[in-house]
């Protein structure tokens with residue numbers, strides 16, 4: 001279990017997270033939600049120890065940092081860097097290999113399998129600068145997959161990508177959870193959260209609510225977090241919009257809230 005206790009984070013004089021406490025059980029699929037500037041990415045960065053809190057602590061339970069894989073926001077990566085898709089994905093295996101050691105056949109097989117999973121087979125020799133936005137995101141997922149990590153932290157994995165890529169990559173996430181991995185994703189699209197994430201953490205510098213998504217996404221919580229009611233439907237409205245007759249998804253892919 002990941003436990004976050006009394007976490008407070010400042011950037012110089014500005015508070016980003018104020019006394020946050022929550023827990024994430026092993027094997028959970030959790031969305032971190034909240035309006036712009038709420039501290040979602042900061043929380044993720046503290047979980048992966050990229051940022052040190054002013055007070056409070058994070059405990060990874062039975063796991064350590066080497067069990068964490070991180071999928072950054074794609075806008076934080078230089079897409080013009082001269083590197084092939086295969087080379088980029090192989091950087092996910094750096095803990096098992098090193099820059100000067102040749103990759104084993106098993107590593108190449110892992111990369112090849114990851115490319116199949118994200119539907120990028122045949123693109124291994126392409127330069128990353130030649131990929132579309134959706135293909136680039138699929139490649140980031142492939143790099144995350146070959147890390148073989150038990151905890152996956154994803155920062156806005158579906159920002160600015162098309163519906164088909166979102167559905168495909170959401171299926172990859174759900175497969176990871178079914179393999180027993182813990183998945184924590186910063187999400188903006190609350191309808192995706194309602195459909196696919198059984199657990200959620202709602203932050204607005206402070207913790208507003210966490211636990212079962214149906215409870216977390218109640219309208220009074222969303223308003224307390226600073227969402228405009230007319231722009232943000234609550235869980236019941238989202239769920240009504242997401243019934244199979246209105247949305248082209250397979251019913252068995254949805255998560256069923258208690």
Ligand SMILES: Nc1ncnc2c1ncn2[C@@H]1O[C@H](COP(=O)(O)OP(=O)(O)OP(=O)(O)O)[C@@H](O)[C@H]1O
Nearest residue numbers: 011014015016034035036037038039040041042043
């Ligand atoms: N490197 C930084 N230096 C100073 N302030 C920062 C830094 N990074 C984030 N902040 C501030 O901390 C607060 C939380 O930022 P964070 O990126 O965690 O929010 P977020 O919820 O992920 O936002 P968004 O949804 O807009 O991406 C914001 O007010 C932001 O301006």
